[in-house]
Structures are given as structure tokens and as C-alpha cells.
Amino acid sequence: MNVFITRVIPEAGLQLLKDAGLQVKQWTEKRKLTVDELIEECKWADALLSAGQQLGREFLEASAHLKVIALNSVGYDNVDIETATRLKIPVGNTPGVLSGATADTAFLLMMAAARNAFYMHKTIIDGEWDFFEPTANLGKELTGGTLGVFGMGKIGVEMARRCAGAFGMKIVYHNRNRNLEAEQELGATFVSFEELLRQSDVISVHTALTPETEGKFDAAVFKQMKSSAIFVNTARGKIHNEEDLISALQNKVIWGAGLDVTNPEPMKSDNPLLTMPNVAVLPHIGSATETTRDAMAKLAAGNIIAGLKGEKLPSPVNPEIYTDSQHN
Numbered sequence: 001m002n003v004f005i006t007r008v009i010p011e012a013g014l015q016l017l018k019d020a021g022l023q024v025k026q027w028t029e030k031r032k033l034t035v036d037e038l039i040e041e042c043k044w045a046d047a048l049l050s051a052g053q054q055l056g057r058e059f060l061e062a063s064a065h066l067k068v069i070a071l072n073s074v075g076y077d078n079v080d081i082e083t084a085t086r087l088k089i090p091v092g093n094t095p096g097v098l099s100g101a102t103a104d105t106a107f108l109l110m111m112a113a114a115r116n117a118f119y120m121h122k123t124i125i126d127g128e129w130d131f132f133e134p135t136a137n138l139g140k141e142l143t144g145g146t147l148g149v150f151g152m153g154k155i156g157v158e159m160a161r162r163c164a165g166a167f168g169m170k171i172v173y174h175n176r177n178r179n180l181e182a183e184q185e186l187g188a189t190f191v192s193f194e195e196l197l198r199q200s201d202v203i204s205v206h207t208a209l210t211p212e213t214e215g216k217f218d219a220a221v222f223k224q225m226k227s228s229a230i231f232v233n234t235a236r237g238k239i240h241n242e243e244d245l246i247s248a249l250q251n252k253v254i255w256g257a258g259l260d261v262t263n264p265e266p267m268k269s270d271n272p273l274l275t276m277p278n279v280a281v282l283p284h285i286g287s288a289t290e291t292t293r294d295a296m297a298k299l300a301a302g303n304i305i306a307g308l309k310g311e312k313l314p315s316p317v318n319p320e321i322y323t324d325s326q327h328n
């Protein structure tokens with residue numbers, strides 16, 4: 001059977017597919033496929049392993065023969081899951097294995113924003129490091145401050161662990177449901193969204209992108225945050241309104257920001273956020289460590305292999321397609 005892969009993936013995942021006797025074709029061009037190209041490539045395939053490709057209704061309906069789609073990500077906001085489910089195509093993702101690495105990135109961005117780190121780095125490159133200035137380049141200390149986690153799921157918990165452990169930060173969170181384990185382990189307190197904005201010195205976003213969270217952090221929300229607060233987003237760029245964020249930073253409505261995700265991606269190189277001292281931006285590298293990317297590729301390969309055997313995926317996004325008892 002044949003597997004089409006939309007990007008080059010780590011050898012660890014590729015080997016699993018080959019060991020299972022599957023024919024594999026990887027897209028090696030440094031650009032995404034168009035919908036038509038993807039439809040064409042998938043005519044040959046029984047399974048698709050997709051990294052960062054938009055999988056909309058047109059593609060899915062033209063590729064209804066696929067026995068499984070495995071995403072090389074935990075986020076599945078770029079896939080029309082409703083259509084995949086209607087067509088009975090199982091979709092798998094990669095939860096858990098990337099939580100630590102992504103939380104590391106959130107922590108890094110929080111620190112970099114708090115200490116103007118990326119901007120300071122650039123001043124050295126620009127030859128502006130001249131003398132020790134006691135009143136210049138001052139950042140914020142986070143020890144003893146309050147971290148507000150929006151979305152206390154797997155990555156949110158890892159971020160809270162780092163902040164509670166490293167800086168003794170108090171943890172407040174807002175989530176769909178209470179996370180009793182996080183409350184017990186970290187002394188985290190569940191608060192309303194408004195209270196999260198009011199209390200937090202740092203707000204770190206860790207929800208999925210959904211119709212509910214899209215555009216959630218806008219001008220009105222930034223206004224409710226502390227003027228000394230740092231906004232961190234490693235989830236999805238569409239969860240904040242970028243124009244409103246720029247304006248909130250320029251007008252000192254909030255103090256700083258750390259972003260691994262932007263809207264659009266890639267961010268244009270003349271974006272004003274890139275020249276603000278208290279802002280740190282990374283090009284969506286949240287899960288980008290060798291260990292984590294290997295684990296993601298292995299999990300994605302596991303989803304493909306199970307799907308091609310007609311078995312329930314190790315990590316299914318739409319388990320509701322399995323209605324018969326054989327998969328229970």
C-alpha cells in the first residue's frame with residue numbers, strides 16, 4: 001500500500017512505514033502543495049501523512065478513497081474534520097509527545113520578552129553595545145508573579161509546571177472544565193476569563209484554535225490585562241488579533257509579548273512586532289527538537305499503519321467514525 005507524505009519527515013517515522021512494507025513518497029519541494037497537486041498525488045495513495053497542509057472539503061471529497069490521514073501535529077484546525085468524519089476517513093494527530101518541547105518554547109518566549117532578549121541580541125549585531133548603563137535595558141522579574149494559563153490541557157500544564165517550579169509563580173487558569181490534577185499538583189486556581197486577565201502578570205495561551213477561541217485576544221481583552229503584563233501565544237496565531245496586539249503594545253496597554261505563532265504565517269519581515277524591544281517572535285518552532293519531532297513522526301506513522309490495517313488509530317481525532325464493536 002502507498003503513503004504520500006506532504007513534507008520530509010524524520011527517518012524514525014519513515015523507517016516504521018518502510019518496515020511495515022509500505023511504499024512511501026515524500027514531497028520535497030520547499031513549498032506547500034496546491035489543492036490540485038495534493039489531490040493528484042493522493043490518487044496513488046492509500047494513506048496521507050500531512051504536515052501543515054490545509055485539508056479542506058474539496059480535497060477530502062476528491063480523496064475519499066484514503067483509508068487514513070495522519071497529521072504530523074496535535075493541532076487539527078487546518079482539517080475539515082466534519083467532512084472527513086462524514087466520509088468515514090479516520091484522522092490521527094500527535095498529542096502528548098510534543099507537550100514538553102512546546103511548553104519550553106512558551107517559557108523561552110516569556111523570558112525573552114521579559115528581558116528584551118531578542119532585541120538586545122540585535123543591538124550587539126548592530127554595534128550598539130557600548131557601555132554598562134544602570135538605567136537602560138531594564139526588563140521584568142517573574143519570580144513570585146502570577147502565570148495565567150488559558151487552556152490548561154497537556155501543554156498548559158507543562159508550562160505551569162515550568163513557571164511554578166522555576167520561578168515559584170502562582171498559577172491561575174481558565175479552561176473549558178476544571179483540571180483537578182493541575183490544581184492538586186501545582187496549586188493552580190480555576191478562575192473566570194475576566195479574572196485571568198485581571199490577575200495575571202503573564203498570560204500564556206494553550207487552547208486549540210476553534211470558532212470559540214478565534215480572535216479571543218482582541219483590543220477589549222488586552223485592555224483588561226495589567227499594563228505590566230506579558231502575552232505569550234504558542235497555540236495558534238488566529239487566537240489573537242494581531243493589529244490589536246500591535247496597538248496594545250505601541251500604546252502600552254500591555255507590556256510585552258512572546259509569539260511562536262502569527263497570523264498570517266510566515267510573518268512578513270517588516271512587521272512592527274519584530275522591532276519592539278519587549279517582543280520576542282519565533283517562526284512556529286514550538287515542537288522543533290530532534291527528540292520531539294522523532295516522536296511525532298513515529299506516532300503519525302503508527303496512526304497510518306493502524307489505519308491501513310483497519311484498526312482504531314493510536315491517537316484518533318474523530319473516533320466517532322468507529323461505530324462497530326470490533327473497534328471498541
Ligand SMILES: NC(=O)C1=CN([C@@H]2O[C@H](COP(=O)(O)OP(=O)(O)OC[C@H]3O[C@@H](n4cnc5c(N)ncnc54)[C@H](O)[C@@H]3O)[C@@H](O)[C@H]2O)C=CC1
Nearest residue numbers: 075102151152153154155175176207208212234235286287
Ligand atoms: N507552536 C507549536 O508548535 C505548537 C502548537 N500547539 C497548539 O497548542 C494547542 C494545545 O495543545 P494541547 O495542550 O496538546 O491540547 P489539549 O487539548 O491537551 O489542551 C487544550 C486545552 O484547551 C481547553 N480549551 C479549548 N477551548 C477552550 C475555550 N474556548 N476556553 C477555555 N479552554 C478551552 C481544553 O479544555 C483543553 O484543556 C494545539 O491545539 C495546537 O494548536 C501544539 C503543539 C505545538
Ligand SMILES: O=C(O)C(=O)CO
Nearest residue numbers: 072073074075098287
Ligand atoms: O502540533 C502542532 O499543532 C504544531 O503546531 C506543530 O507541532
